[in-house]
Amino acid sequence: MFKTARVNRISQNIVEQIRETIISGRLKPGDRLPSEKDLSAEFGVSKASLREALRALEALGMLEVKQGMGGGAFVTEVDLETARNNMFNYIFFQNPSIGEFTQLRTFIEPQVAEIAALKCTQADLDYLEDNLNRTREKMDAVPFYYELDTKFHHHIAQISGNRLICFVIDSLKNAIVQIKLQLELDRDFSIQVYKAHMRIFDALRKRDPEQARAEMQRHIVEVDERMKHYCDGDTLF
Amino acid sequence: MFKTARVNRISQNIVEQIRETIISGRLKPGDRLPSEKDLSAEFGVSKASLREALRALEALGMLEVKQGMGGGAFVTEVDLETARNNMFNYIFFQNPSIGEFTQLRTFIEPQVAEIAALKCTQADLDYLEDNLNRTREKMDAVPFYYELDTKFHHHIAQISGNRLICFVIDSLKNAIVQIKLQLELDRDFSIQVYKAHMRIFDALRKRDPEQARAEMQRHIVEVDERMKHYCDGDTLF
């Protein structure tokens, strides 16, 4: 009926207070908190407890603590990498199937590609073209290749101008890459991906929304099929 | 050219080692780590540093530390609430517009409603009907009303059977609620939402995918327009 009453952990209390202050806007990125000595005095706790709280906030990506004179605890924006890792931590335990990734991607990415075809600038096309050139060169450099792959999708998402979409696509892609790294994918796979990216790029260059959508859809489904084949089923972790 | 060389923070190193062990599967949810005394000996660090690491892992939702005999640090699955809060921390700083929320939701939720219309069981319909009954009663109990609102959307997502979709919808909804709590919404708004939920429910009950999709789409757009009206523009935090 009731939740178990929360343990009154001093560091947790401090974390909540500081987080509240940030969310309420009274502390902004770049702001520096008082020194450990002053903070522990203000909260009326020992330095050790205070430091546990700072470490927790650091793990959440909301603080950055620097040593040395002029150092201290600074409020920071949670960055993409931290957010993506946090999301991965959750996804990891949910252990979704490849099909679940694919389904969500097909809901978002083809529509994003459609919008991108309408909104992309010459600079966007230049970026993507460079990405493709480098992908062709680095086809066999596995970690680097994945990085370019992720950036290709991320950039198309960026063209949409929707930061939430960027984040979701990026996090999904990141999780998929973590999976792929455990698989042993062959060169054929890389080539298939490269060709698909080329077709998407062509559609964007032609500013053809319908084709961009169709090619993105096809790409995602192709990757799905390949991965299921390598995975010998649909389970991941 | 190079990234700044990693600061060698002892607690950070421990966090990474333990996280690695969990991600690799050598430690599973429910497993208990050695006592603080033993762990600090094993890592060759002081108790204070070890505790900072445990606090960080606790903040990430991967550990739960219990006091008392038979206590200690237990590996836990990252739960929905933690993941949702972490995602909110990121979204907060991105400060997306209402339009960005709406766009992403329209990519996902109407399609999910369509699937739900095909897959929903009698138990699902019962759950949703109960949800609607309670919503009607608690129309004015603001926090409770939002909870029911969130659960309505979450349950429809659950019918799809896609855990990633569940998570994304839940996190978006949660972020929107955080926003709504800062707005002053009137009773009209609640009634409009209730009616929209009713229409969606009807479509599910009739197992009409096309109507379910259309009603969900309409609902999301309606909420968008209302919120923009109250927000006096499109900015949020």
Add this chain to the structure above:
DNA sequence: AATATAATAAACATCTGATGTTATAAACAT
């Protein structure tokens, strides 16, 4: 005068050891 080097101080990083609190389990009394 300009530059390199050294001293200073602010602030975090880590360690140690003592004391308090909690929860389980065993011992004990009724």
Add this chain to the structure above:
DNA sequence: ATGTTTATAACATCAGATGTTTATTATATT
């Protein structure tokens, strides 16, 4: 048997000492 007390393992918190990092200021060298 049942309820209460006691012992104990393990975390929670604190206080203080010592080390490290970094920016600034002072000093010495060329």
